[in-house]
Amino acid sequence: MHKNWHQEHKAKISWSDRLGLKITAFVxxxxxxxxxxxxxxxxxxxxxxxxxxxxxVAWLAQTFLQLVLLSIIMVGQNQQSARDKTQAEHQYKHxxxxxxxxxxxxxxxxxxTTAINKKLK
Numbered sequence: 859m860h861k862n863w864h865q866e867h868k869a870k871i872s873w874s875d876r877l878g879l880k881i882t883a884f885v886x887x888x889x890x891x892x893x894x895x896x897x898x899x900x901x902x903x904x905x906x907x908x909x910x911x912x913x914x915v916a917w918l919a920q921t922f923l924q925l926v927l928l929s930i931i932m933v934g935q936n937q938q939s940a941r942d943k944t945q946a947e948h949q950y951k952h953x954x955x956x957x958x959x960x961x962x963x964x965x966x967x968x969x970x971t972t973a974i975n976k977k978l979k
Contacts, residue, residue: 886932894925 898921905917
């Protein structure tokens with residue numbers, strides 16, 4: 859049985875690649891963004907006790923934004939990818955219909971041209 863491109867790709871990737879794909883799929887969810895936000899906020903009280911603007915900014919930039927924005931950006935990328943896939947599928951179907959219509963018209967033109975040639979002979 860002939861494999862399609864997706865089956866061939868799936869057969870070639872290693873277990874570590876599969877694990878990486880599963881982790882990436884989870885990290886690219888709003889659930890993960892929420893979990894990361896909770897993890898970041900757990901450390902916030904100790905940072906606020908320091909009364910240091912530098913520590914506050916460092917927590918915001920290095921902890922909260924990096925953890926939470928990572929997942930949110932991946933969610934956005936996943937949505938864009940899904941949109942692009944839907945658009946590509948729609949365009950493919952549309953092109954397929956146009957090809958069928960053009961083939962039909964070409965056959966009709968061929969029939970008419972053949973009929974005209976017969977009458978001219």
